[in-house]
Amino acid sequence: MTVFLDFEKPIADLEGKIEELRHLSTAGDFNIVDEVSKLQVKVDKLLRQTYGNLTAWQKVQVARHPNRPQFFDYLNELVEDFLPLAGDRTFAEDQAIIGGFGRLGGQTVLVIGQQKGNDLESRVHHNFGMAKPEGYRKAKRLMELADRFKLPIVTFIDTAGAYPGIDAEERGQAEAIARSIEACLRVRVPLISVVIGEGGSGGAIAIGVANTVLMLEHSVYSVISPEGCASILWRSAGKAAEAAEAQKLTAQDLYKLGVIDRIVPEPMGGAHRHPQEAIKAVGRAIEDALSKLIQMNGDSIQEHRSHKFLSLGTKGV
Structure with a gap:
């Protein structure tokens, strides 16, 4: 429908x-x-x-569209022979972050993605794409495994943010996110991230510290949701549209600021209208980025990634 x-x-x-x-x-x-x-x-x-x-707030709405292709759609279309790996070897398996090995464009890669779910049952199962600490510890474990076997890493970002519940905080949510970010910076293999919907807060950056960050044309990426920002600044979620404009969370704004490296165009009317076209465009963009990074050695790849993020915000300083 x-x-x-x-x-x-x-x-x-x-x-x-x-x-x-x-x-x-x-x-x-x-x-x-x-x-x-x-x-x-x-x-x-x-x-x-x-x-x-589209205004910034309208792009937020498009990024959250219920018919927008999610991680599993990209996984099924782009990755062959996917072998999922589960658990953080510490506490539990987290269903908001899915990871495993497969072949993308003929190249064996580690694929990690956030899955929101597309009906009530699957959304509850995947916790609406909001991972708990065990999800980020699993991502860290898998990235280190890929590094050991010298396999590129591709991550798909689509989350409103990390799960904010008491149990997650008790198990070290902030520390788990920080360790995942650290793992992103330490690996000596190519790392490509794609924001396919919402890139929310630490929940997104935990698997998004990449050599190349791609972003779909109508996706968004921000430190906090517009509603959350409005609630803090204006004490009213009704100011979300104003907050979205001020946050510079669109792909176009972030490309100008140097936060992302490439905008992947969406079909006319958004990815939800023509999902197959959007998925294929993302696949081509990943393969293009990977073909350039795979020529570099481990030291160069690691240095490239570290320099990219440490230099953010230094223009004109």
């Missing part, structure tokens, strides 16, 4: 009319076919206008 966002109402109205006409059409009814074609042209034009001028 197609889910329309608030700002897509004019598009929804036109597409509703198209569906009505299609139900009414009969073989040889050229008048209705002609009218459907005209309406489709209007829809395409409206999509280009709307998605060519």
Whole structure:
């Protein structure tokens, strides 16, 4: 079922009319076919206008769209012979972060991704993509394993943030995130990260300290959600749109600031309208980035990554 966002109402109205006409059409009814074609042209034009001028808050809504392709969609389409590995060898298995080895573009890689779930049952199972400490400790363990076998690492980021519950804090959430970041900086193999939806807070950066950071055109990446930011600054989540604008959380803003390295274009109307096209575009971008990094030796790869992040924010200083 197609889910329309608030700002897509004019598009929804036109597409509703198209569906009505299609139900009414009969073989040889050229008048209705002609009218459907005209309406489709209007829809395409409206999509280009709307998605060519999205505000930061509208991009947040698109990044959270329930039909947007998630990690498992990318995994199933891009990775062959995937072998999942479970557990942090300390406490438990975390279902918000999934990791394992497989072949991407013919190259054996470690793949780590955050899965939100696409219905109530799967969302609860994956804790809405919000990992607990054991999830980040698992990511650290797998990255160190990939480093030992000299295999590249690809991570897919899509989380509102790390799980903020009391049990997670009791088990050292902040320390687990810090250790995962440290592992990202220490490995001597190529590391590529892709923000495919929401890149929220430490939950995202824990697996996002990469040589190359890619970001889908309508995804977002920020230190806190717009609602959380608004609640702190204005004591009202109703100011989320203003907060989103001020946070500079869009791919376009972050590319200008040097936080990310490349924007992956989405199909017209967003990845949720044409998921296969978006997934293939991400696959091509990963393979392109990997082909450049794989030529470098371990010392150069590690130094490149460290320099990239230590130099952030120093322009003009």
